[in-house]
Amino acid sequence: xxxxxxxxxxxxxxxxxxxxxxxxxxxxxxxxxxxxxxxxxxxxxxxxxxxxxxxxxxxxxxxxxxxxxxxxxxxxxxxxxxxxxxxxxxxxxxxxxxxxxxxxxxxxxxxxxxxxxxxxxxxxxxxxxxxxxxxxxxxxxxxxxxxxxxxxxxxxxxxxxxxxxxxxxxxxxxxxxxxxxxxxxxxxxxxxxxxxxxxxxxxxxxxxxxxxxxxxxxxxxxxxxxxxxxxxxxxxxxxxxxxxxxxxxxxxxxxxxx
Amino acid sequence: xxxxxxxxxxxxxxxxxxxxxxxxxxxxxxxxxxxxxxxxxxxxxxxxxxxxxxxxxxxxxxxxxxxxxxxxxxxxxxxxxxxxxxxxxxxxxxxxxxxxxxxxxxxxxxxxxxxxxxxxxxxxxxxxxxxxxxxxxxxxxxxxxxxxxxxxxxxxxxxxxxxxxxxxxxxxxxxxxxxxxxxxxxxxxxxxxxxxxxxxxxxxxxxxxxxxxxxxxxxxxxxxxxxxxxxxxxxxxxxxxxxxxxxxxxxxxxxxxxxxxxxxxxxxxxxxxxxxxxxxxxxxxxxxxxxxxxxxxxxxxxxxxxxxxxxxxxxxxxxxxxxxxxxxxxxxxxxxxxxxxxxxxxxx
Numbered sequence: 001x002x003x004x005x006x007x008x009x010x011x012x013x014x015x016x017x018x019x020x021x022x023x024x025x026x027x028x029x030x031x032x033x034x035x036x037x038x039x040x041x042x043x044x045x046x047x048x049x050x051x052x053x054x055x056x057x058x059x060x061x062x063x064x065x066x067x068x069x070x071x072x073x074x075x076x077x078x079x080x081x082x083x084x085x086x087x088x089x090x091x092x093x094x095x096x097x098x099x100x101x102x103x104x105x106x107x108x109x110x111x112x113x114x115x116x117x118x119x120x121x122x123x124x125x126x127x128x129x130x131x132x133x134x135x136x137x138x139x140x141x142x143x144x145x146x147x148x149x150x151x152x153x154x155x156x157x158x159x160x161x162x163x164x165x166x167x168x169x170x171x172x173x174x175x176x177x178x179x180x181x182x183x184x185x186x187x188x189x190x191x192x193x194x195x196x197x198x199x200x201x202x203x204x205x206x207x208x209x210x211x212x213x214x215x216x217x218x219x220x221x222x223x224x225x226x227x228x229x230x231x232x233x234x235x236x237x238x239x240x241x242x243x244x245x246x247x248x249x250x251x252x253x254x255x256x257x258x
Numbered sequence: 259x260x261x262x263x264x265x266x267x268x269x270x271x272x273x274x275x276x277x278x279x280x281x282x283x284x285x286x287x288x289x290x291x292x293x294x295x296x297x298x299x300x301x302x303x304x305x306x307x308x309x310x311x312x313x314x315x316x317x318x319x320x321x322x323x324x325x326x327x328x329x330x331x332x333x334x335x336x337x338x339x340x341x342x343x344x345x346x347x348x349x350x351x352x353x354x355x356x357x358x359x360x361x362x363x364x365x366x367x368x369x370x371x372x373x374x375x376x377x378x379x380x381x382x383x384x385x386x387x388x389x390x391x392x393x394x395x396x397x398x399x400x401x402x403x404x405x406x407x408x409x410x411x412x413x414x415x416x417x418x419x420x421x422x423x424x425x426x427x428x429x430x431x432x433x434x435x436x437x438x439x440x441x442x443x444x445x446x447x448x449x450x451x452x453x454x455x456x457x458x459x460x461x462x463x464x465x466x467x468x469x470x471x472x473x474x475x476x477x478x479x480x481x482x483x484x485x486x487x488x489x490x491x492x493x494x495x496x497x498x499x500x501x502x503x504x505x506x507x508x509x510x511x512x513x514x515x516x517x518x519x520x521x522x523x524x525x526x527x528x529x530x531x532x533x534x535x536x537x538x539x540x541x542x543x544x545x546x547x548x549x550x551x552x553x554x555x556x557x558x559x560x561x562x563x564x565x566x567x568x569x570x571x572x573x574x575x576x577x578x579x580x581x582x583x584x585x586x587x588x589x590x591x592x593x594x595x596x597x598x599x600x601x602x603x604x605x606x
Contacts, residue, residue, distance in 0.1 A: 123308045124388045125434040133392055134405035134433040143392040145383040145513045180382065182514040238515055 048220035052159035070104035114150030198256035222246035296450035302373035319443030329401035345530035352541030356400035365541035449597035473588030499557030
């Protein structure tokens with residue numbers, strides 16, 4: 001125990017000088033929560049601002065085009081081909097995004113929540129891994145209106161009307177990159193300031209861990225509040241813009257381990 | 259003397275053939291020409307630079323196109339609803355029927371000159387031919403399968419290990435390889451050998467009859483704004499006034515969510531109409547007389563009706579009985595028997 005404290009003290013106190021020629025690991029941890037509670041799929045019951053009770057069964061979203069800015073103002077852009085990740089609450093390993101970036105003290109993290117229009121129209125050979133349109137298991141691609149689902153949250157709620165299968169479900173599948181002159185562009189750029197919660201001090205031999213919180217309550221609670229009773233199914237239609245505008249505020253920085 | 263000459267020729271031939279076997283690569287088994295742009299066509303929009311058509315790639319695509327393994331219960335192939343003899347449509351069906359005889363909501367479009375098409379389906383929801391097959395493969399009423407599972411099935415078939423190896427120099431089956439092989443087959447479905455094309459290219463003294471010529475003049479005046487030559491579509495989305503269909507299909511608006519796009523559908527090509535009846539997105543008109551009668555007298559005022567069909571205060575096109583027959587005579591010059599009989603495109 002004493003050893004651990006000593007180690008952790010020495011870690012924080014004696015941070016090595018930066019060598020930008022050297023790359024070192026950084027982890028962006030996406031900790032999905034629901035208001036004051038940790039999100040528990042299929043189990044936790046939560047209440048939104050409109051007083052509607054809900055349980056979440058599925059939560060998945062694309063995080064892409066990650067950029068980090070250090071305290072000197074220098075921006076590091078993760079190479080585009082390796083900058084697409086699918087966070088899936090049901091797969092614990094998917095909520096930690098591991099990157100190798102130049103050493104530095106990073107003060108902001110920026111990413112696209114979703115898949116940018118350029119990649120959404122790119123040659124199929126450039127759409128592998130989580131972007132493979134064959135990966136039916138993740139269900140994050142619309143085939144008939146070519147495009148990725150950026151954000152998917154499904155669950156049950158007593159406020160939802162009974163659907164064709166006799167269940168009270170809500171299904172939010174949000175995508176749309178403004179193709180074919182469509183007014184719907186739900187690509188969101190998320191910028192997170194790390195200065196208050198702790199800079200990410202990336203050094204070789206260390207593993208900087210940026211602990212981000214993603215609050216699903218924000219999907220409903222915003223301006224305006226989204227009602228499950230009134231909108232139990234939100235897919236690619238116009239209302240998807242309200243939902244994406246709300247959830248673009250779901251990310252906050254909690255703390256950083258260096 | 260001439261016998262000697264023949265012998266010398268034979269010897270020469272033998273020598274050549276020996277040398278060929280020893281020193282040179284084998285000549286191609288047939289004269290596969292790859293993708294060739296017809297002289298009277300514009301440049302294709304399909305990005306050939308990302309998917310050069312090869313003989314092995316095309317043959318892989320053709321095998322896949324005709325393989326029912328692409329459907330959930332291995333009963334439906336692409337060729338089931340896109341029949342070559344019907345210019346790759348499902349002739350005689352208003353809406354297509356797929357797996358377990360489930361009915362779709364739209365008439366299956368022709369697979370023809372797709373390399374010149376910037377978007378696919380009646381609503382244009384897919385903008386890349388390489389992504390097109392995902393739709394029928396995964397559609398509940400068409401093949402009801404997943405691409406993932408198709409790949410798994412193909413991996414278990416020795417035939418495909420061989421065909422993929424020939425096409426891509428490795429047995430690995432990826433989504434991109436699968437889709438691009440299908441694209442190679444589909445873009446090779448080029449129809450450009452109708453009487454119209456021959457007239458346009460001044461081939462073999464081909465000319466229009468007076469009736470066809472009169473129809474062509476009327477066509478250019480009344481139809482060609484949307485059915486633009488030489489592909490006979492401008493690939494736009496329009497409401498041609500056929501009236502809202504049985505299932506209130508909103509067409510293009512289902513993709514763009516723009517109220518202005520309601521009831522607009524892709525302008526179809528007019529090539530090979532002889533083989534592709536019935537007509538319109540839901541196959542509601544059975545023959546060309548019906549189509550011409552629609553434009554002459556059947557156009558209905560519905561949201562976003564095309565301005566070209568409501569000129570001079572009236573609805574539709576000012577067509578006389580003679581004019582209609584002349585236009586039909588011209589449209590019949592767009593039928594391409596070479597296309598529907600091309601052995602290269604048939605199931606082998």
